[in-house]
Amino acid sequence: MRQLKSILATLEVDLRLIGMIAALAVIWGVFHAVTGGLYVTPRNIFNLSVQTASVAVMATGMVFVIVTRHIDLSVGALLGFIGMTMGMIQAKILPEFLGYGHPMIWVITVFAGLLMGAVFGAFQGWLIGYLTIPAFIVTLGGLLAWRGAAWWVTEGQTVAPLDETFKVLGGAGGTLGIFWSWVVGILASLAAVALVFQSRRRKVAHEFHVKPLWAEFALAGIYVGVICSFVAVLNAYEVPTRRIERMFEAKGEVMPEGLTMGYGLPISVLVLLAVTVVMTIVAQRTRLGRYIFATGGNPDAAELSGIDTKFLTVKVFAIMGGLVAIGAVIASARLGSAANDLGTLDELRVIAAAVIGGTALSGGVGTIYGAVLGALIMQSLQSGMAMVGVDAPLQSIVVGVVLVFAVWIDIVYRRRTGS
Amino acid sequence: MTTQPPLVEMRNMNIAFGGNHAVNDVTVDLYPGEVVGLLGHNGAGKSTLIKMLSGAYQPDSGDILVNGEKVTIQNPRDARRHNIETIYQTLALADNLDAASNLFLGRELTTAAGFVDDDSMEAEARKIMARLNPNFKNFSSPVSSLSGGQRQSVAIARAVYFNAKILIMDEPTAALGPHETQMVADLIQQLKAEGLGIFLIDHDVHQVMELCDRAAVMKNGKLVGVVKISEVTDDDLLGMIILGKHPHTGEVMEG
Ligand SMILES: Nc1ncnc2c1ncn2[C@@H]1O[C@H](COP(=O)(O)OP(=O)(O)OP(=O)(O)O)[C@@H](O)[C@H]1O
Ligand SMILES: [Mg+2]
Numbered sequence: 001m002r003q004l005k006s007i008l009a010t011l012e013v014d015l016r017l018i019g020m021i022a023a024l025a026v027i028w029g030v031f032h033a034v035t036g037g038l039y040v041t042p043r044n045i046f047n048l049s050v051q052t053a054s055v056a057v058m059a060t061g062m063v064f065v066i067v068t069r070h071i072d073l074s075v076g077a078l079l080g081f082i083g084m085t086m087g088m089i090q091a092k093i094l095p096e097f098l099g100y101g102h103p104m105i106w107v108i109t110v111f112a113g114l115l116m117g118a119v120f121g122a123f124q125g126w127l128i129g130y131l132t133i134p135a136f137i138v139t140l141g142g143l144l145a146w147r148g149a150a151w152w153v154t155e156g157q158t159v160a161p162l163d164e165t166f167k168v169l170g171g172a173g174g175t176l177g178i179f180w181s182w183v184v185g186i187l188a189s190l191a192a193v194a195l196v197f198q199s200r201r202r203k204v205a206h207e208f209h210v211k212p213l214w215a216e217f218a219l220a221g222i223y224v225g226v227i228c229s230f231v232a233v234l235n236a237y238e239v240p241t242r243r244i245e246r247m248f249e250a251k252g253e254v255m256p257e258g259l260t261m262g263y264g265l266p267i268s269v270l271v272l273l274a275v276t277v278v279m280t281i282v283a284q285r286t287r288l289g290r291y292i293f294a295t296g297g298n299p300d301a302a303e304l305s306g307i308d309t310k311f312l313t314v315k316v317f318a319i320m321g322g323l324v325a326i327g328a329v330i331a332s333a334r335l336g337s338a339a340n341d342l343g344t345l346d347e348l349r350v351i352a353a354a355v356i357g358g359t360a361l362s363g364g365v366g367t368i369y370g371a372v373l374g375a376l377i378m379q380s381l382q383s384g385m386a387m388v389g390v391d392a393p394l395q396s397i398v399v400g401v402v403l404v405f406a407v408w409i410d411i412v413y414r415r416r417t418g419s
Numbered sequence: 420m421t422t423q424p425p426l427v428e429m430r431n432m433n434i435a436f437g438g439n440h441a442v443n444d445v446t447v448d449l450y451p452g453e454v455v456g457l458l459g460h461n462g463a464g465k466s467t468l469i470k471m472l473s474g475a476y477q478p479d480s481g482d483i484l485v486n487g488e489k490v491t492i493q494n495p496r497d498a499r500r501h502n503i504e505t506i507y508q509t510l511a512l513a514d515n516l517d518a519a520s521n522l523f524l525g526r527e528l529t530t531a532a533g534f535v536d537d538d539s540m541e542a543e544a545r546k547i548m549a550r551l552n553p554n555f556k557n558f559s560s561p562v563s564s565l566s567g568g569q570r571q572s573v574a575i576a577r578a579v580y581f582n583a584k585i586l587i588m589d590e591p592t593a594a595l596g597p598h599e600t601q602m603v604a605d606l607i608q609q610l611k612a613e614g615l616g617i618f619l620i621d622h623d624v625h626q627v628m629e630l631c632d633r634a635a636v637m638k639n640g641k642l643v644g645v646v647k648i649s650e651v652t653d654d655d656l657l658g659m660i661i662l663g664k665h666p667h668t669g670e671v672m673e674g
Contacts, residue, residue, distance in 0.1 A: 202538045203538060205538075206538050206539070206541070206542045208538065208541065208542075281534075285534040285535055286533075286534060286535060287527055287529070287535060289535075290516075290520065290524070290527060290535055291525075293513070293515060293516060294513040294515075294516060294520070294524055295513075296515065297513035297514050297515035297516060297561075298511070298512065298513045298514055298515075300509070300511060301511035301512055301513050301524070302513065302524070303475075303495070304473075304475055304495050304505070304507060304511040305495065305511065305524040305525035306494065306495040306496040306499060306525040306526075307524075307525055364513070364514070364515035365515055
């Protein structure tokens with residue numbers, strides 16, 4: 001045990017990250033045993049990752065919101081409203097001008113969604129930053145208002161079917177296939193290795209302390225291993241033969257004997273990975289990110305250092321809004337329709353994911369990868385219980401208890417480590 | 420010293436919070452290579468006065484002149500542009516960030532691509548700390564885990580690094596032990612020798628007698644007077660602070 005600790009210390013990995021991965025491993029192990037080996041399978045991991053994407057994308061934005069000592073209760077309702085509006089745009093409005101199935105429909109729709117998200121988010125941020133109305137109140141109002149607005153768009157009717165290309169962004173219908181999944185996996189691996197050694201070179205150039213070389217290799221190896229196993233697992237999930245047959249029939253061809261196809265990386269998961277990388281860069285390597293954390297740590301100090309904290313609040317909520325729009329794209333595309341209850345209770349899932357991922361409500365502390373893992377932990381619990389056949393009310397109880405327990409563990413951990 | 424224009428001059432400064440006239444018609448100036456002490460009871464208006472110079476507060480009326488020219492300072496950025504740096508009484512540090520991030524907060528070094536360059540900032544922070552406080556070694560932890568003296572070093576380094584010409588220090592030694600207090604005193608002497616002008620707010624009359632060239636005393640938001648340290652005694656200063664009694668004229672301020 002002590003040896004393990006010293007290895008971890010040499011690797012300089014975040015202990016909280018280890019804790020979350022351990023929690024995930026326990027959850028997966030238990031459900032795998034209880035379901036008789038159905039849980040940790042390519043099919044279920046594929047489904048888990050697709051179901052996690054929307055909430056995880058929003059959770060990365062919630063990290064910034066909570067780090068700056070705010071909260072956003074409106075994300076689920078805003079997702080519903082943007083989802084409905086995007087549904088109308090692609091299914092009712094654009095086809096009138098462009099014709100059904102026009103290749104620009106999904107582009108215009110997604111762009112309109114992102115614009116709405118950023119503008120509505122910025123508006124809430126303005127109310128909070130400049131008019132100094134507490135975020136809790138502004139976004140509680142937003143929760144009610146956007147949900148009502150979502151109903152108004154169609155007077156409560158569900159919009160379906162959605163544009164065929166748009167639906168690719170959501171789930172099982174839109175995957176990269178085996179070849180391109182490996183291309184993405186290999187590029188990501190190369191990037192990870194390059195980052196590890198580039199950072200080492202910079203530190204050496206400044207004559208700073210660096211980890212032993214074996215530790216750098218071990219870390220790079222772990223990154224590559226995780227990326228490649230993830231791709232391999234998703235590639236191992238095979239498209240049903242009947243579905244491949246139908247694809248060939250649609251093209252007027254006959255399916256070759258014995259052909260199999262793996263799904264590979266879903267587009268929605270690719271979007272999540274891209275969002276995670278970009279948000280991590282923003283958090284760690286840009287002035288904006290630095291100011292977000294400084295403001296969360298000490299708003300007065302940030303202000304006295306010349307940081308415009310009011311405008312910063314607008315930016316943070318605009319980013320949150322944009323990510324809600326991406327969440328709305330993924331969620332509605334996955335379902336293939338837009339209903340006015342889309343995203344109900346998502347605000348709580350998103351906040352819980354960020355908090356389980358180590359974001360402190362007192363501000364100043366949080367990581368993007370933590371929030372994504374937090375979302376995965378929540379979804380793993382929920383899917384697992386659904387698979388085992390736990391009643392819905394009991395599922396809620398368990399998730400609620402886990403949330404409170406996770407935060408308590410986090411408090412104890414912080415007190416122990418003095419951070 | 421008096422032949423050149425003052426480094427900074429605050430003329431007839433006024434600010435009120437609601438009905439509380441926190442700074443009432445105060446005029447002070449500061450020359451290069453000079454340390455001016457600001458004295459007065461708790462709530463006399465010292466911090467408020469210098470916060471108008473550092474851009475944290477907007478005066479209701481009054482003029483600020485830098486090198487003889489009138490300037491407008493509307494925010495901390497404006498003040499920094501005039502090379503005015505401030506070490507606040509409450510140590511304006513972001514506790515969750517490390518020393519280098521705090522040192523460069525609002526003025527980060529960036530790479531060619533525009534990303535913040537933490538490694539270069541840490542290298543610079545190490546250099547300046549080696550000069551100011553050679554015992555300072557902890558560059559990777561958040562400043563919340565540093566001692567009061569170490570945190571003070573970070574705050575001072577922040578002001579010194581960016582070539583301050585006018586340095587405002589609001590009770591820089593209030594939270595420090597004797598050793599660290601001496602360190603700050605030495606530093607003030609050193610910066611003064613380099614030609615900086617320093618406003619030093621301090622409750623310790625002995626310290627002011629030792630470090631300052633002149634002292635400005637405030638009481639209930641008003642200026643009791645500005646005196647040369649060489650022409651007064653400790654008791655004179657105490658009389659000004661407590662009674663509002665001017666040592667030369669013997670006049671006692673109302674209110
Ligand atoms: N932001 C503010 N809002 C309202 N009143 C304020 C504000 N800032 C200062 N004051 C008031 O102005 C007066 C002067 O306060 P100031 O902080 O300048 O005193 P000080 O001389 O620095 O005292 P100390 O020695 O305790 O630091 C006090 O009565 C204080 O309550
Ligand atoms: Mg004060």
